[in-house]
Amino acid sequence: MLRSSKIIYSNSHFKKKINFTPLSSQRNYHNHQPPLGNEEIPHKPYGGRHIVTMLPGGGIGPELMNYVEDVVKFVNAPIDFEKCEIKDGPTLDEDLRNAIISIKRNGVGIKGTIEPNLNSLNFKNPNVEIRNKLDLFVNLTVCKSYPGITAKYKNVDVVVVRQNTEGEYAMLEHECRKGVIESLKIITQKNTMRVAKFAFDFATRFRRRKITVVHKANIMKLSDGLFLKTVKEVSKSYPHIKCNDIIVDATTMKIVSNPYDFDMLIMPNLYGTIINNVICGITGGAGLTSGSNYGSKYAIFEPACRTLGKTLQNKNIANPVAMLNATVSLLYHLKRDIYARIISEAIYKTICIDNQRTMDIGGDLHTSDMIDYLKENISLLYCEKYAGYQK
Structure with missing residues (x-):
């Protein structure tokens, strides 16, 4: 009552x-x-x-x-x-x-x-x-556990920074011929640089120690390669913050097995949608x-x-x-x-x-x-x- x-x-x-x-x-x-x-x-x-x-x-x-x-x-x-x-x-x-x-x-x-x-x-x-x-x-998401809430992991504190307007979400698709669809993934240096500066400024303001770039540059060498290269270039202006990188599929595995390895994550659009939901899932759910x-x-x-x-x-x-x-x-x-x-x-x-x-x-x-x-x-x-x- x-x-x-x-x-x-x-x-x-x-x-x-x-x-x-x-x-x-x-x-x-x-x-x-x-x-x-x-x-x-x-x-x-x-x-x-x-x-x-x-x-x-x-x-x-x-x-x-x-x-x-x-x-x-x-x-x-x-x-x-x-x-x-x-x-x-x-x-x-x-x-x-x-x-x-x-x-x-x-x-x-x-x-x-x-x-x-x-x-x-x-x-x-x-x-x-x-x-x-x-x-x-x-898009900025601070994924932080609430004490006492039943979840897979406790004391999780991970920030996800996601490019919000490009990548697969460019919504540029067309049918080349019957049964064949092309979907364009757009990555630009300009917008990647903006989101990277945002992430490093946030890390500086809130005393975050490390930013990890999530990508698939081993397969998408030009698009994700540009994203990775640009973020790494921006990181040179922030020597007080460690910057490393990880493949996106390895990221999901590490999040569900040991999320404490991560401090801040920065990534293209689609990866961010998935990673956000995974981290929210292990810290108490969507609510x-x-x-x-x-x-x-x-x-x-x-x-x-x-x-x-x-x-x-x-x-x-x-x-x-x-x-x-x-x-x-x-x-x-x-x-x-x-x-x-x-x-x-x-x-x-x-x-x-x-x-x-x-x-x-x-x-x-x-x-x-x-x-x-x-x-x-x-x-x-x-x-x-x-x-x-x-x-």
């Missing part, structure tokens, strides 16, 4: 500056702070409030987005969401265009996975189209970790495992933590650190200290119950540090 907690907040409740005493050394547990140095990001708020584009997507996306809105409102963060639905059908192109315009206007978005139409040869995946149109050239997509002007935050979760849809059993961690990353990106820390530490207390969890991570809570516990922990942990509330 949840403890009854009746608290009336003033409008200024979560806006006063406080000195945090973190729960433990887990403060900023998943290194959500954005690594970008571009001072044009984030866009300036309107009237002190940020407008964020919300793309609910399909599957469990819409219900999890409802909880995101609920939690953000509960902590009184200065965020307003502009919701854009993208659905398969005759309005798909218009929906996609409106969503991209919205993100360009607001500068930032949060999204669920948008369901692709696998039956249309002329259809382009909307998730990929959004990244390409906004030049979100890098915990978030991913961030960055470009020079825009950013989008989402769960790291881009799954629809259709078998969980409308059953009130989906784990909301990955989407809430995406919200934490969003708040850090907008330089609203106070609200990000509130939510992040409440998540940690709920699942690691109080052991209140959904079924996928060893608990028995429904999604709505877990959100109630989270909100109560926000109140219990932080209310006494703010003025303007009454019990």
